Amino acid sequence: MPAPARFSQIALPLAHGHSSNPAAIVVGNANARIIEALAEPSAWPFGTAILMGPPRSGKSLLGRWVEEQGKATVIDGADSESETTLFHRWNRAQQNGEKLLLIADGESWHITLPDLKSRLGAALHVEIGTPDDAMLGDLVLSHATRRGLALGEDALTYLIPRATRSFADIEKLVGHIDRLSLERKVAPTLGIWRDALEAVQGPEQARLF
Known part of the structure; x- marks a missing residue:
């Protein structure tokens, strides 16, 4: 099941990429x-x-x-x-x-x-400024929801303190989680979150905390 869209966003009546879900603007401290x-x-x-x-x-x-x-x-x-x-x-x-x-x-x-x-x-x-922790979490959930990817609060608790405050990196991170989950044919859990962080940001960042 997709992650719940608990975040604030502006939906657009325009298709985004190849997804059937509408594009959306996540609203947070940065914008x-x-x-x-x-x-x-x-x-x-x-x-x-x-x-x-x-x-x-x-x-x-x-x-x-x-x-x-x-x-x-x-x-x-x-x-x-x-x-x-x-x-x-x-x-x-x-x-x-x-x-x-x-x-x-x-x-x-x-x-x-x-x-x-x-x-x-x-x-x-x-x-547009730098997203804070709350907005980073919302961005993760937004990208996950559009992909039909199940990421809950436990994923956010692990990912957000380790993720860089970058819109581009957050999008890449969720994309890597989705790809690894599909390749391994398992739901994304700690091992996949860690490997995705290493792929996007390097092993040092994934081992923080």
């Missing part, structure tokens, strides 16, 4: 205030918001949620776009009274075009 801010585009300075965060932290899912709600036009991967193109896109949005959400990775976006830099400097800037 709750960001979701509140993105839900109110009328408060964005010049109708523009910039969303940043680490890999696999749900930036694109949040962008899809904003777009599905009809709140704004979203440019995902804005840091990979031509700065001149973005400058003209921002101007067009201003002329049309259009709300604009730009999504970029972490702190790696350094804008060199002065006109674009000054305009985006005035936008709302929000960044």
